[in-house]
Amino acid sequence: MSNDLLIGKVTLITGASSGIGAAAARVFAAEGASVVLTARREDRLAALVHELRGKGAEAAYVVSDVTTGEGAAAAVDLALSEFGRLDAAFNNAGIGGDRTPLHLMTDDVYDSIMDVNVRGVFNCLRAEIAAMLPGGGGTIVNNSSVGGLVAIPTAAPYIASKHAVVGLTRAAADEYAKQGIRVNAVAPGTTRSEITADWFGRNPGLEELVNSMTPQGRTAEPEEVAAAAAWLLSDRCPFLTGTVLPVDGGFVNQ
Template sequence: MNTGLLANKVVLVTGASSGIGAAAAKVFAREGATVVLTARREERLAELAAALREEGAEAAYAVGDVTVDADAIRAVEVAVSRYGRLDAAFNNAGIGGDRTPLHLMADEVYDSVMDTNVRGLFHCLRAEIAAMLRHGGGTIVNNSSVGGLVAIPAAAPYVASKHAVIGLTRAAADEYATQGIRVNAIAPGTTRSEITADWFGRNPGLEEYVHSVTPMRRTAEPEEIAEAAAWLLSDRSPFLTGAVLPVDGGFVNQ
């Protein structure tokens, strides 16, 4: 008998090809979920799905870009057509954009960040909620950032987009609270990933600085963020909706 935190739940993970998304797929599968993965890089998705199946999990994937509405719809349809329903979704897909002062920021950077982080989330929420309404409800966790709660220097579009993620979370939570759908957000601090490694590598001293302003004095592991998302998606948080959970080593608590 499967007794994991997400036992018998069909869970969609966006941005699943690396970083927090890939870690979430592994954590969710370990907790008993059937996982449906979506991202733009098919080779990464295929490798991850195969690895999960080798460990005894049920996994499928749909290649897609969340900025394309049809791709977001197709990812949900893969879950519903293959497994009969969508119980939960972790909307993790997002990008950071350039670290540039606002007065030097290009329109193209603003457009790209907002299109992925906000419009992409809107596409996913719309498709996921429609499916959940047809099958009795569900749970959704959106990946914001500490940048959705406080300012981050030289990252205005990213900060704006992650504040918008929290706004969409609260709007959806309020709108569907009586229809069996809970919607929450997590706000990770700096988390170890390929992007973070590149960011630190191009900016000597930055990793040390980030650690110095984080009370726990370290960077998060992606699995630590995924564990928080798993709890919010599970039936262990039944009266929680519209919440934003910082997972940041105490950064926004200062």
């Protein structure tokens, strides 16, 4: 890594306790960012901040639930109180859910997926943009999914939620472009995490099947998605906004 992609940028990461979020904390800090981490699991956040500070990075955390406006605001408020401003944000918090035919899907599964994946991103965008406007702008990346670009059977609420993230990304990008705020999204393919490890563990042969549908023939590492998000958050692509960047080994090209 160049170690300067995000130098001097105060950067918020939601869903930072594991998977892509934790990888983003490490990648962003290595690229020079001061990172503010939020998630629901305090033990994971505290350990990660301790690790990052041990490597010389500036890092802080707050336990919050971004499905509430107060939770999203608490994360932004920590960035402002700890570092004086908010330059960048990676809205990564999200959930998947078990694969179930649409006609058998329950209300509580639909509600929980939409609450985290859509309302959570909306709450974060609202708080982050409000904090960035007085400073003249900033950069935001939302974590969508290849499921926000294509259809995947037996995952209707998840697919709907990730399409909604794409819509929120494009709407915010259009609305705030003239005010110096760029908003983009990453759309990861299958990425190694605790969730996918459990998913593959309960479904023998599934990883091989998924990989066979991906031109690169493998599962992504979370650091690869984090690196793409870091580039979108950086000043290396100043004319890029409203873009959804697949990080999927070519999956959506099929």
